Amino acid sequence: MTGPATDPRRLVPRTDAVLAEPRIAAAVERLGRELVKRAVTTAQQRARRGEITPDAVPAAALGALPATATGLRPVLNATGVLLHTNLGRASLSAAAREALALAAGTCDVELDLETGGRGRRGQGAIDALLAAVPGAGAAHLANNGAAALALVATALAAGREIVIARGELVEIGDGFRIPDLLTSTGARLREIGTTNRVHVADYADAIGPDTAFILKVHPSNFLISGFTRAVGISELTGFGVPVVADIGSGLLAPHPLLPDEPDAAGALAAGATLVTASGDKLLGGPQAGLLLGAPGIGADLVQKIRRHPLARAMRVDKLTLAAFEATLRGPVPPTRRALDADPAELHARARRLAEQLTGHGVEAEAVDSAATVGGGGAPGVTLPSAAVALPERYAAALRAGDPAVLGRLEHGRCLLDLRALPAESDDALATAVLHAGAGRAR
Ligand SMILES: *Cc1c(COP(=O)(O)O)cnc(C)c1O
Numbered sequence: 001m002t003g004p005a006t007d008p009r010r011l012v013p014r015t016d017a018v019l020a021e022p023r024i025a026a027a028v029e030r031l032g033r034e035l036v037k038r039a040v041t042t043a044q045q046r047a048r049r050g051e052i053t054p055d056a057v058p059a060a061a062l063g064a065l066p067a068t069a070t071g072l073r074p075v076l077n078a079t080g081v082l083l084h085t086n087l088g089r090a091s092l093s094a095a096a097r098e099a100l101a102l103a104a105g106t107c108d109v110e111l112d113l114e115t116g117g118r119g120r121r122g123q124g125a126i127d128a129l130l131a132a133v134p135g136a137g138a139a140h141l142a143n144n145g146a147a148a149l150a151l152v153a154t155a156l157a158a159g160r161e162i163v164i165a166r167g168e169l170v171e172i173g174d175g176f177r178i179p180d181l182l183t184s185t186g187a188r189l190r191e192i193g194t195t196n197r198v199h200v201a202d203y204a205d206a207i208g209p210d211t212a213f214i215l216k217v218h219p220s221n222f223l224i225s226g227f228t229r230a231v232g233i234s235e236l237t238g239f240g241v242p243v244v245a246d247i248g249s250g251l252l253a254p255h256p257l258l259p260d261e262p263d264a265a266g267a268l269a270a271g272a273t274l275v276t277a278s279g280d281k282l283l284g285g286p287q288a289g290l291l292l293g294a295p296g297i298g299a300d301l302v303q304k305i306r307r308h309p310l311a312r313a314m315r316v317d318k319l320t321l322a323a324f325e326a327t328l329r330g331p332v333p334p335t336r337r338a339l340d341a342d343p344a345e346l347h348a349r350a351r352r353l354a355e356q357l358t359g360h361g362v363e364a365e366a367v368d369s370a371a372t373v374g375g376g377g378a379p380g381v382t383l384p385s386a387a388v389a390l391p392e393r394y395a396a397a398l399r400a401g402d403p404a405v406l407g408r409l410e411h412g413r414c415l416l417d418l419r420a421l422p423a424e425s426d427d428a429l430a431t432a433v434l435h436a437g438a439g440r441a442r
Contacts, residue, residue: 032069078417081373083375214243338420364389371385387417388418
Protein backbone atom coordinates (compact mmCIF):
# COMPACT_ATOMS: atom_id res chain seq x y z
CA MET A 1 0.00 0.00 0.00
CA THR A 2 1.63 3.23 -1.13
CA GLY A 3 0.21 6.69 -0.92
CA PRO A 4 1.07 10.17 0.16
CA ALA A 5 0.71 9.31 3.84
CA THR A 6 3.23 6.47 3.81
CA ASP A 7 5.68 7.83 1.24
CA PRO A 8 8.92 8.15 3.23
CA ARG A 9 9.64 11.36 1.38
CA ARG A 10 6.67 12.90 3.15
CA LEU A 11 8.41 12.14 6.44
CA VAL A 12 11.46 14.28 5.70
CA PRO A 13 11.60 16.69 8.65
CA ARG A 14 10.90 20.35 7.98
CA THR A 15 13.80 22.79 7.96
CA ASP A 16 12.54 24.65 11.05
CA ALA A 17 12.30 21.42 13.00
CA VAL A 18 15.83 20.34 12.05
CA LEU A 19 17.28 23.78 12.86
CA ALA A 20 15.63 23.62 16.30
CA GLU A 21 17.42 20.39 17.26
CA PRO A 22 19.95 21.17 19.99
CA ARG A 23 23.05 19.94 18.14
CA ILE A 24 22.02 21.79 14.98
CA ALA A 25 21.17 24.93 16.97
CA ALA A 26 24.63 24.78 18.53
CA ALA A 27 26.13 24.56 15.04
CA VAL A 28 24.15 27.66 14.03
CA GLU A 29 25.67 29.50 17.02
CA ARG A 30 29.15 28.46 15.91
CA LEU A 31 28.96 28.67 12.11
CA GLY A 32 26.05 30.98 11.35
CA ARG A 33 22.57 30.19 10.05
CA GLU A 34 23.29 30.24 6.31
CA LEU A 35 26.03 27.58 6.31
CA VAL A 36 24.01 25.25 8.51
CA LYS A 37 20.79 25.80 6.58
CA ARG A 38 22.54 24.89 3.36
CA ALA A 39 23.77 21.62 4.92
CA VAL A 40 20.25 20.85 6.17
CA THR A 41 18.73 21.50 2.74
CA THR A 42 21.26 19.18 1.11
CA ALA A 43 20.50 16.45 3.67
CA GLN A 44 16.74 16.87 3.08
CA GLN A 45 17.28 16.48 -0.66
CA ARG A 46 19.23 13.27 -0.04
CA ALA A 47 16.35 11.94 2.07
CA ARG A 48 13.82 12.81 -0.64
CA ARG A 49 15.92 10.88 -3.15
CA GLY A 50 15.87 7.96 -0.73
CA GLU A 51 19.67 8.01 -0.20
CA ILE A 52 19.22 8.36 3.57
CA THR A 53 16.28 7.77 5.89
CA PRO A 54 14.30 10.84 6.99
CA ASP A 55 15.41 10.50 10.62
CA ALA A 56 19.06 10.60 9.49
CA VAL A 57 18.70 14.14 8.16
CA PRO A 58 20.06 16.00 11.23
CA ALA A 59 23.08 13.69 11.51
CA ALA A 60 23.80 13.95 7.78
CA ALA A 61 23.60 17.74 7.96
CA LEU A 62 25.98 17.79 10.95
CA GLY A 63 28.38 15.45 9.17
CA ALA A 64 28.49 17.69 6.11
CA LEU A 65 29.23 20.86 8.07
CA PRO A 66 32.68 22.41 7.70
CA ALA A 67 34.82 22.53 10.85
CA THR A 68 34.90 26.33 10.73
CA ALA A 69 33.11 29.12 8.92
CA THR A 70 35.97 29.54 6.46
CA GLY A 71 36.38 27.69 3.21
CA LEU A 72 40.11 27.45 3.90
CA ARG A 73 41.25 23.94 4.74
CA PRO A 74 44.27 22.95 6.79
CA VAL A 75 47.06 21.33 4.77
CA LEU A 76 50.01 19.35 6.10
CA ASN A 77 53.02 20.58 4.17
CA ALA A 78 54.88 17.41 3.18
CA THR A 79 56.41 19.01 0.09
CA GLY A 80 59.85 19.55 1.61
CA VAL A 81 59.52 23.21 0.64
CA LEU A 82 59.83 25.07 3.94
CA LEU A 83 58.09 28.22 2.73
CA HIS A 84 55.42 27.24 0.23
CA THR A 85 53.74 30.39 -1.06
CA ASN A 86 50.63 28.45 -2.16
CA LEU A 87 50.31 27.13 1.41
CA GLY A 88 50.59 30.55 2.99
CA ARG A 89 54.38 30.55 3.60
CA ALA A 90 55.41 30.44 7.27
CA SER A 91 53.36 28.44 9.77
CA LEU A 92 53.00 30.47 12.96
CA SER A 93 54.33 29.46 16.37
CA ALA A 94 51.89 28.51 19.11
CA ALA A 95 52.76 31.82 20.79
CA ALA A 96 51.87 33.76 17.65
CA ARG A 97 48.58 31.86 17.32
CA GLU A 98 47.67 32.71 20.90
CA ALA A 99 48.52 36.34 20.28
CA LEU A 100 46.27 36.30 17.20
CA ALA A 101 43.38 35.00 19.26
CA LEU A 102 43.94 37.68 21.89
CA ALA A 103 44.13 40.47 19.34
CA ALA A 104 40.98 39.18 17.65
CA GLY A 105 39.02 40.86 20.43
CA THR A 106 39.39 44.48 21.44
CA CYS A 107 42.89 45.23 22.72
CA ASP A 108 45.19 48.15 23.47
CA VAL A 109 46.77 48.21 20.00
CA GLU A 110 46.68 52.01 19.88
CA LEU A 111 45.89 52.96 23.45
CA ASP A 112 48.02 53.82 26.48
CA LEU A 113 46.17 52.11 29.30
CA GLU A 114 48.09 54.11 31.91
CA THR A 115 47.02 57.54 30.70
CA GLY A 116 43.90 56.49 28.82
CA GLY A 117 45.19 58.44 25.83
CA ARG A 118 46.26 57.37 22.40
CA GLY A 119 49.41 55.23 22.16
CA ARG A 120 51.65 54.51 19.17
CA ARG A 121 50.00 51.78 17.18
CA GLY A 122 51.82 48.46 17.48
CA GLN A 123 54.65 49.79 19.62
CA GLY A 124 55.22 46.31 21.06
CA ALA A 125 55.91 44.85 17.61
CA ILE A 126 58.30 47.67 16.74
CA ASP A 127 60.13 47.30 20.08
CA ALA A 128 60.46 43.54 19.51
CA LEU A 129 61.89 44.14 16.04
CA LEU A 130 64.38 46.72 17.30
CA ALA A 131 65.42 44.35 20.09
CA ALA A 132 65.99 41.61 17.51
CA VAL A 133 68.04 43.93 15.27
CA PRO A 134 70.05 46.08 17.69
CA GLY A 135 71.87 47.74 14.79
CA ALA A 136 68.68 49.47 13.63
CA GLY A 137 67.71 52.95 14.80
CA ALA A 138 64.04 52.82 13.78
CA ALA A 139 61.54 50.40 12.31
CA HIS A 140 58.15 50.33 10.64
CA LEU A 141 55.85 47.53 9.51
CA ALA A 142 53.77 47.45 6.32
CA ASN A 143 51.50 44.82 4.81
CA ASN A 144 54.24 42.86 3.08
CA GLY A 145 57.69 43.16 1.60
CA ALA A 146 56.36 44.64 -1.62
CA ALA A 147 54.43 47.28 0.36
CA ALA A 148 57.54 48.23 2.33
CA LEU A 149 59.46 48.71 -0.89
CA ALA A 150 56.61 50.63 -2.55
CA LEU A 151 56.44 52.94 0.48
CA VAL A 152 60.16 53.65 0.34
CA ALA A 153 60.00 54.36 -3.40
CA THR A 154 56.91 56.58 -3.09
CA ALA A 155 58.12 58.58 -0.12
CA LEU A 156 61.69 59.03 -1.32
CA ALA A 157 61.81 58.67 -5.09
CA ALA A 158 58.52 59.75 -6.75
CA GLY A 159 59.55 61.89 -9.74
CA ARG A 160 63.20 61.01 -9.16
CA GLU A 161 65.58 58.14 -9.94
CA ILE A 162 66.36 54.83 -8.32
CA VAL A 163 69.71 53.39 -9.37
CA ILE A 164 69.51 49.60 -9.71
CA ALA A 165 71.66 46.92 -11.34
CA ARG A 166 70.09 45.02 -14.28
CA GLY A 167 70.93 41.71 -12.59
CA GLU A 168 68.63 42.70 -9.74
CA LEU A 169 65.46 43.38 -11.74
CA VAL A 170 63.60 40.49 -10.14
CA GLU A 171 60.22 38.95 -10.92
CA ILE A 172 59.05 37.85 -7.47
CA GLY A 173 56.20 35.53 -8.42
CA ASP A 174 52.72 35.30 -9.97
CA GLY A 175 53.92 37.69 -12.67
CA PHE A 176 54.74 40.54 -10.27
CA ARG A 177 58.02 42.34 -10.95
CA ILE A 178 60.01 44.62 -8.67
CA PRO A 179 60.83 47.09 -11.48
CA ASP A 180 57.11 47.46 -12.30
CA LEU A 181 56.33 47.93 -8.63
CA LEU A 182 58.94 50.66 -8.36
CA THR A 183 57.86 52.58 -11.47
CA SER A 184 54.21 52.34 -10.43
CA THR A 185 55.08 54.73 -7.60
CA GLY A 186 56.19 57.45 -10.03
CA ALA A 187 59.88 56.76 -9.57
CA ARG A 188 62.15 56.30 -12.60
CA LEU A 189 64.63 53.45 -12.78
CA ARG A 190 68.20 54.11 -13.75
CA GLU A 191 69.29 50.63 -14.79
CA ILE A 192 73.01 49.98 -14.80
CA GLY A 193 75.39 47.14 -15.71
CA THR A 194 74.40 43.97 -17.54
CA THR A 195 72.49 40.88 -16.49
CA ASN A 196 75.64 39.21 -15.21
CA ARG A 197 77.98 42.05 -14.27
CA VAL A 198 77.94 45.44 -12.62
CA HIS A 199 80.81 47.52 -11.28
CA VAL A 200 81.16 50.32 -8.74
CA ALA A 201 82.02 52.60 -11.65
CA ASP A 202 78.57 51.93 -13.16
CA TYR A 203 76.99 53.25 -9.97
CA ALA A 204 79.34 56.25 -9.91
CA ASP A 205 78.43 57.14 -13.52
CA ALA A 206 74.70 56.90 -12.87
CA ILE A 207 74.46 58.88 -9.65
CA GLY A 208 73.52 62.54 -10.05
CA PRO A 209 71.22 65.26 -8.73
CA ASP A 210 68.13 63.21 -9.64
CA THR A 211 69.19 60.15 -7.68
CA ALA A 212 66.86 59.41 -4.78
CA PHE A 213 68.62 56.26 -3.65
CA ILE A 214 70.59 53.22 -4.71
CA LEU A 215 68.56 50.02 -4.48
CA LYS A 216 70.08 46.61 -3.91
CA VAL A 217 67.56 43.80 -4.49
CA HIS A 218 68.52 40.32 -3.36
CA PRO A 219 68.04 37.85 -6.25
CA SER A 220 66.10 35.65 -3.86
CA ASN A 221 64.63 33.15 -6.33
CA PHE A 222 67.33 32.54 -8.92
CA LEU A 223 71.07 32.06 -9.27
CA ILE A 224 73.44 33.56 -11.79
CA SER A 225 76.78 31.82 -11.93
CA GLY A 226 79.81 31.95 -14.18
CA PHE A 227 81.22 35.28 -15.35
CA THR A 228 79.51 37.47 -12.78
CA ARG A 229 80.25 40.52 -10.68
CA ALA A 230 77.94 42.13 -8.17
CA VAL A 231 78.65 45.16 -6.02
CA GLY A 232 78.22 44.81 -2.25
CA ILE A 233 76.44 47.31 -0.02
CA SER A 234 79.70 48.37 1.65
CA GLU A 235 81.09 49.52 -1.73
CA LEU A 236 78.13 51.86 -2.26
CA THR A 237 78.11 53.91 0.92
CA GLY A 238 80.42 56.69 -0.24
CA PHE A 239 78.18 58.35 -2.83
CA GLY A 240 76.20 60.54 -0.45
CA VAL A 241 72.87 58.94 -1.40
CA PRO A 242 70.89 56.45 0.70
CA VAL A 243 71.47 52.76 0.01
CA VAL A 244 68.27 50.73 0.31
CA ALA A 245 68.66 46.94 0.63
CA ASP A 246 65.69 44.70 -0.17
CA ILE A 247 66.94 41.50 1.44
CA GLY A 248 63.71 39.59 0.80
CA SER A 249 63.62 36.65 3.15
CA GLY A 250 63.66 38.47 6.50
CA LEU A 251 66.62 36.72 8.09
CA LEU A 252 67.48 39.09 10.92
CA ALA A 253 70.95 37.63 11.55
CA PRO A 254 73.18 35.30 9.50
CA HIS A 255 72.27 31.61 9.39
CA PRO A 256 75.07 29.01 9.08
CA LEU A 257 73.13 26.83 6.59
CA LEU A 258 72.41 29.81 4.33
CA PRO A 259 75.74 31.57 3.85
CA ASP A 260 74.59 33.46 0.74
CA GLU A 261 71.31 34.72 2.17
CA PRO A 262 71.58 38.36 3.26
CA ASP A 263 70.37 39.33 6.74
CA ALA A 264 69.12 42.59 8.22
CA ALA A 265 71.90 43.01 10.78
CA GLY A 266 74.54 42.33 8.14
CA ALA A 267 73.01 44.75 5.64
CA LEU A 268 72.89 47.53 8.25
CA ALA A 269 76.44 46.77 9.40
CA ALA A 270 77.61 46.96 5.77
CA GLY A 271 76.19 50.47 5.59
CA ALA A 272 72.64 50.15 4.24
CA THR A 273 70.53 53.20 5.10
CA LEU A 274 67.26 51.28 4.90
CA VAL A 275 66.47 47.57 4.80
CA THR A 276 63.21 46.01 3.61
CA ALA A 277 62.16 42.38 4.04
CA SER A 278 59.20 40.01 4.39
CA GLY A 279 57.77 38.84 7.70
CA ASP A 280 56.48 35.46 6.52
CA LYS A 281 59.58 34.01 4.93
CA LEU A 282 62.61 32.94 6.99
CA LEU A 283 61.59 35.18 9.89
CA GLY A 284 58.74 32.71 10.34
CA GLY A 285 55.99 35.20 11.18
CA PRO A 286 52.78 36.55 9.65
CA GLN A 287 52.66 38.33 6.29
CA ALA A 288 54.28 41.70 6.90
CA GLY A 289 56.83 44.04 5.40
CA LEU A 290 59.75 45.12 7.55
CA LEU A 291 61.36 48.51 7.13
CA LEU A 292 64.49 49.11 9.19
CA GLY A 293 66.57 52.28 9.29
CA ALA A 294 70.19 52.67 10.32
CA PRO A 295 70.70 55.05 13.27
CA GLY A 296 70.79 58.67 12.09
CA ILE A 297 69.67 59.39 8.53
CA GLY A 298 68.09 55.97 8.11
CA ALA A 299 66.00 56.39 11.25
CA ASP A 300 64.91 59.87 10.09
CA LEU A 301 63.85 58.41 6.75
CA VAL A 302 61.80 55.71 8.50
CA GLN A 303 59.91 58.40 10.42
CA LYS A 304 59.31 60.34 7.20
CA ILE A 305 58.12 57.22 5.40
CA ARG A 306 55.76 56.11 8.15
CA ARG A 307 54.06 59.54 8.11
CA HIS A 308 53.54 59.42 4.32
CA PRO A 309 49.81 59.28 3.40
CA LEU A 310 50.31 55.97 1.60
CA ALA A 311 51.62 54.41 4.83
CA ARG A 312 48.04 54.55 6.11
CA ALA A 313 46.86 52.49 3.15
CA MET A 314 49.52 49.87 3.79
CA ARG A 315 49.01 49.74 7.54
CA VAL A 316 49.18 46.32 9.17
CA ASP A 317 46.24 45.15 11.23
CA LYS A 318 46.23 44.30 14.92
CA LEU A 319 46.30 40.57 14.18
CA THR A 320 49.57 40.94 12.28
CA LEU A 321 51.08 43.18 14.94
CA ALA A 322 50.22 40.68 17.66
CA ALA A 323 51.47 37.64 15.75
CA PHE A 324 54.62 39.42 14.62
CA GLU A 325 55.57 40.50 18.14
CA ALA A 326 54.90 37.01 19.52
CA THR A 327 56.97 35.44 16.73
CA LEU A 328 59.95 37.53 17.76
CA ARG A 329 59.50 37.34 21.52
CA GLY A 330 58.17 33.79 21.76
CA PRO A 331 59.73 30.36 21.19
CA VAL A 332 61.56 29.45 17.97
CA PRO A 333 58.94 29.51 15.18
CA PRO A 334 58.22 26.40 13.05
CA THR A 335 60.07 27.68 9.97
CA ARG A 336 63.24 28.10 11.96
CA ARG A 337 62.83 24.73 13.62
CA ALA A 338 62.42 23.14 10.19
CA LEU A 339 65.53 24.90 8.96
CA ASP A 340 67.52 23.70 11.97
CA ALA A 341 66.07 20.15 12.02
CA ASP A 342 68.57 17.33 12.56
CA PRO A 343 68.60 15.07 9.44
CA ALA A 344 69.20 11.98 11.63
CA GLU A 345 66.04 12.79 13.55
CA LEU A 346 64.11 13.25 10.27
CA HIS A 347 65.31 9.82 9.13
CA ALA A 348 64.25 8.24 12.42
CA ARG A 349 60.78 9.76 12.00
CA ALA A 350 60.53 8.55 8.39
CA ARG A 351 61.51 4.99 9.43
CA ARG A 352 58.99 5.00 12.28
CA LEU A 353 56.20 6.21 10.01
CA ALA A 354 57.06 3.78 7.20
CA GLU A 355 57.11 0.88 9.65
CA GLN A 356 53.79 1.89 11.16
CA LEU A 357 52.16 2.26 7.73
CA THR A 358 53.63 -1.00 6.41
CA GLY A 359 52.13 -2.69 9.47
CA HIS A 360 48.75 -1.53 8.19
CA GLY A 361 49.36 -2.91 4.72
CA VAL A 362 50.46 0.36 3.08
CA GLU A 363 53.30 0.15 0.56
CA ALA A 364 55.54 2.68 2.37
CA GLU A 365 59.29 3.14 2.49
CA ALA A 366 61.60 5.61 4.27
CA VAL A 367 63.86 7.34 1.75
CA ASP A 368 66.45 10.12 1.52
CA SER A 369 65.07 13.41 0.36
CA ALA A 370 66.20 16.95 -0.41
CA ALA A 371 64.23 19.88 0.99
CA THR A 372 64.43 23.51 -0.09
CA VAL A 373 63.68 26.86 1.54
CA GLY A 374 61.32 28.02 -1.25
CA GLY A 375 59.17 31.13 -1.02
CA GLY A 376 61.85 33.29 -2.57
CA GLY A 377 64.80 32.47 -0.38
CA ALA A 378 68.12 30.66 -0.56
CA PRO A 379 67.87 29.60 -4.23
CA GLY A 380 69.97 26.55 -5.07
CA VAL A 381 70.31 25.49 -1.43
CA THR A 382 69.15 21.95 -0.66
CA LEU A 383 68.65 20.75 2.89
CA PRO A 384 69.19 17.04 3.57
CA SER A 385 65.88 15.50 4.55
CA ALA A 386 63.92 12.27 4.85
CA ALA A 387 60.59 11.23 3.39
CA VAL A 388 58.05 8.45 3.37
CA ALA A 389 57.60 7.21 -0.21
CA LEU A 390 54.13 5.98 -1.20
CA PRO A 391 52.67 4.83 -4.51
CA GLU A 392 51.90 7.86 -6.67
CA ARG A 393 48.14 7.23 -6.58
CA TYR A 394 48.11 8.36 -2.94
CA ALA A 395 48.78 11.98 -3.92
CA ALA A 396 45.24 12.84 -5.01
CA ALA A 397 43.58 11.00 -2.12
CA LEU A 398 45.85 12.77 0.36
CA ARG A 399 44.98 16.17 -1.12
CA ALA A 400 41.29 15.36 -0.71
CA GLY A 401 41.67 14.39 2.97
CA ASP A 402 41.00 16.40 6.10
CA PRO A 403 43.53 17.65 6.91
CA ALA A 404 44.71 17.64 3.33
CA VAL A 405 48.29 16.49 2.81
CA LEU A 406 50.44 17.91 0.03
CA GLY A 407 53.38 15.74 -0.90
CA ARG A 408 55.86 15.85 -3.77
CA LEU A 409 55.79 13.64 -6.86
CA GLU A 410 59.17 12.22 -7.72
CA HIS A 411 60.11 9.31 -10.00
CA GLY A 412 56.55 8.00 -10.04
CA ARG A 413 56.17 8.04 -6.28
CA CYS A 414 54.46 10.34 -3.80
CA LEU A 415 57.06 11.54 -1.30
CA LEU A 416 55.99 12.88 2.07
CA ASP A 417 58.99 14.96 3.10
CA LEU A 418 59.19 15.52 6.84
CA ARG A 419 61.43 18.58 7.07
CA ALA A 420 58.68 21.19 6.88
CA LEU A 421 56.49 19.25 9.32
CA PRO A 422 56.92 19.31 13.08
CA ALA A 423 57.31 15.88 14.73
CA GLU A 424 54.00 16.55 16.52
CA SER A 425 52.14 16.14 13.23
CA ASP A 426 53.48 12.62 12.48
CA ASP A 427 50.41 10.93 14.00
CA ALA A 428 48.07 13.11 11.94
CA LEU A 429 50.15 12.32 8.85
CA ALA A 430 49.95 8.56 9.47
CA THR A 431 46.20 8.77 10.03
CA ALA A 432 45.76 10.77 6.82
CA VAL A 433 47.70 8.16 4.83
CA LEU A 434 45.64 5.32 6.28
CA HIS A 435 42.42 7.19 5.44
CA ALA A 436 43.65 7.88 1.92
CA GLY A 437 44.49 4.19 1.49
CA ALA A 438 41.13 3.07 2.88
CA GLY A 439 39.28 5.55 0.68
CA ARG A 440 40.94 4.06 -2.38
CA ALA A 441 40.02 0.49 -1.39
CA ARG A 442 36.31 1.35 -1.19
C1 LIG B 1 59.67 37.96 -1.45
C2 LIG B 1 60.40 39.16 -1.91
C3 LIG B 1 59.72 40.36 -2.07
C4 LIG B 1 58.24 40.50 -1.87
O1 LIG B 1 57.91 40.34 -0.52
P1 LIG B 1 56.38 40.01 -0.13
O2 LIG B 1 56.41 39.95 1.35
O3 LIG B 1 56.06 38.72 -0.79
O4 LIG B 1 55.56 41.13 -0.65
C5 LIG B 1 60.44 41.47 -2.47
N1 LIG B 1 61.76 41.38 -2.68
C6 LIG B 1 62.45 40.23 -2.54
C7 LIG B 1 63.90 40.22 -2.79
C8 LIG B 1 61.78 39.08 -2.14
O5 LIG B 1 62.46 37.94 -1.98
